[in-house]
Amino acid sequence: MNRREFLGGAGALAASTFVEQSSAAKLPASSQLNLAIIGPGSRGQQLMRTFLRVPGVRFAALCDIYEPRWDQARKITGENTRAFRDYRELLSAKDIDAIIVSTPLSLHSEHVTAALDSGHHVYGEKSMALTVEECGQMRDAVKKSGKHYQIGLQYHYAPWYREAIRLIASGKIGQVTQIYSYWHRNNSWRRPVPNNDPKLERLINWRLYREFSGGLVAELGSHHINFANEVFGAIPESAVGSGGVDFWKDGRETPDNVQVTYRYPGGKTLFFSAITTNRFIGCQVQVCGTGGTIVLTEADGTYYYEPKLGASAVPEGLAVEHGVVTGASYRAELPYRGQGQPIAVPAGTQGNPDFVACNSFIDSLRNNQRPKANEDVAWNCGVTVALGNYAIDHEARVKFADHVRA
Numbered sequence: 001m002n003r004r005e006f007l008g009g010a011g012a013l014a015a016s017t018f019v020e021q022s023s024a025a026k027l028p029a030s031s032q033l034n035l036a037i038i039g040p041g042s043r044g045q046q047l048m049r050t051f052l053r054v055p056g057v058r059f060a061a062l063c064d065i066y067e068p069r070w071d072q073a074r075k076i077t078g079e080n081t082r083a084f085r086d087y088r089e090l091l092s093a094k095d096i097d098a099i100i101v102s103t104p105l106s107l108h109s110e111h112v113t114a115a116l117d118s119g120h121h122v123y124g125e126k127s128m129a130l131t132v133e134e135c136g137q138m139r140d141a142v143k144k145s146g147k148h149y150q151i152g153l154q155y156h157y158a159p160w161y162r163e164a165i166r167l168i169a170s171g172k173i174g175q176v177t178q179i180y181s182y183w184h185r186n187n188s189w190r191r192p193v194p195n196n197d198p199k200l201e202r203l204i205n206w207r208l209y210r211e212f213s214g215g216l217v218a219e220l221g222s223h224h225i226n227f228a229n230e231v232f233g234a235i236p237e238s239a240v241g242s243g244g245v246d247f248w249k250d251g252r253e254t255p256d257n258v259q260v261t262y263r264y265p266g267g268k269t270l271f272f273s274a275i276t277t278n279r280f281i282g283c284q285v286q287v288c289g290t291g292g293t294i295v296l297t298e299a300d301g302t303y304y305y306e307p308k309l310g311a312s313a314v315p316e317g318l319a320v321e322h323g324v325v326t327g328a329s330y331r332a333e334l335p336y337r338g339q340g341q342p343i344a345v346p347a348g349t350q351g352n353p354d355f356v357a358c359n360s361f362i363d364s365l366r367n368n369q370r371p372k373a374n375e376d377v378a379w380n381c382g383v384t385v386a387l388g389n390y391a392i393d394h395e396a397r398v399k400f401a402d403h404v405r406a
């Protein structure tokens with residue numbers, strides 16, 4: 001993928017006027033939309049509640065191989081909602097407009113592709129798929145189907161993220177050279193298994209097993225990676241990574257800490273770190289520009305101005321003796337401790353990223369407009385995640401050109 005192809009995908013959505021008609025028919029604005037969900041687990045149930053806040057949306061059916069989910073989901077949709085164990089039965093129902101896929105990562109490719117092939121629009125959870133190959137197959141399947149596909153990267157729609165993108169593009173923080181992003185928490189990432197039944201361990205804790213999961217990079221890093229791809233207008237050229245199962249030695253296979261450095265064209269860099277043993281930093285993205293910094297959290301954004309210093313590395317008027325700067329007047333390079341300026345979100349914008357993302361998907365169906373977080377955005381992010389994991393696993397520099405179509 002070259003820069004032009006990239007801009008045809010993720011880059012294009014910086015423009016709010018981006019509209020692309022597909023072969024799908026336009027629906028009346030007030031029309032009732034029938035959704036169905038494959039995998040109404042933790043995230044799926046959250047999405048169901050959110051979609052139901054959009055006027056004119058109902059859930060016609062659900063599918064989950066784990067039947068306790070049926071009752072949980074029916075508490076949200078109504079006790080008569082049809083439930084299936086096999087997603088193929090759900091897809092054969094004639095009265096469904098769009099499918100939500102919120103199954104574990106390893107199943108996204110199978111479930112999303114089948115939903116598209118059966119003539120449905122899809123809202124599919126992130127990350128796109130487990131492998132680079134599957135991401136490519138899914139992108140092709142979307143394009144072939146003529147249906148709409150939106151990836152569940154809701155921060156792509158967060159008002160303070162959108163405003164940050166606008167400020168960065170306007171030059172507010174100068175030239176952005178590095179993005180440092182962290183998702184640091186202090187818990188095991190393990191979910192309780194009902195009755196400690198070992199047969200349920202992998203179903204409930206799929207995130208901890210490589211067969212199903214891309215670990216911390218896929219589950220957490222994908223949000224930050226998607227942002228960096230948009231800011232830099234490209235996917236990375238290479239990645240180096242490290243990580244391991246170093247603290248929670250409980251039988252898990254995916255690392256409990258990861259660090260990945262992605263190099264983008266022009267030497268721009270994204271550093272992503274996720275750990276599970278300390279939450280001092282929490283979840284934040286620091287966008288470093290020559291004229292300032294923007295820090296984004298899960299709830300807000302802040303801008304920090306960086307006054308220009310003289311061209312010399314040594315403060316003006318300071319005598320440098322014996323080649324070592326030790327004078328009392330030397331100003332240490334302390335961290336910035338100012339307040340910063342909150343990023344104002346444009347008036348009238350609804351603030352909850354989940355709601356904005358779900359509402360936008362429904363708008364896309366009603367107006368037959370290509371979703372902003374479409375299959376190209378998903379692919380850019382999905383392959384960046386997958387190749388970051390490849391770098392961690394192989395403890396090597398991974399060149400993207402060796403793995404993705406140029």
Ligand SMILES: NC(=O)c1ccc[n+]([C@@H]2O[C@H](COP(=O)([O-])OP(=O)(O)OC[C@H]3O[C@@H](n4cnc5c(N)ncnc54)[C@H](O)[C@@H]3O)[C@@H](O)[C@H]2O)c1
Nearest residue numbers: 039040041042043044064065066069102103105125126152
């Ligand atoms: N966008 C976000 O912020 C966000 C947050 C959390 C999770 N997620 C994503 O949502 C997806 C699900 O995560 P989760 O935390 O809800 O997991 P979960 O385990 O709580 O839910 C997954 C559900 O899929 C069901 N399932 C498994 N195999 C199935 C099959 N073959 N057919 C039908 N159902 C099947 C499980 O029984 C379970 O109910 C993941 O891709 C995850 O990355 C996204």
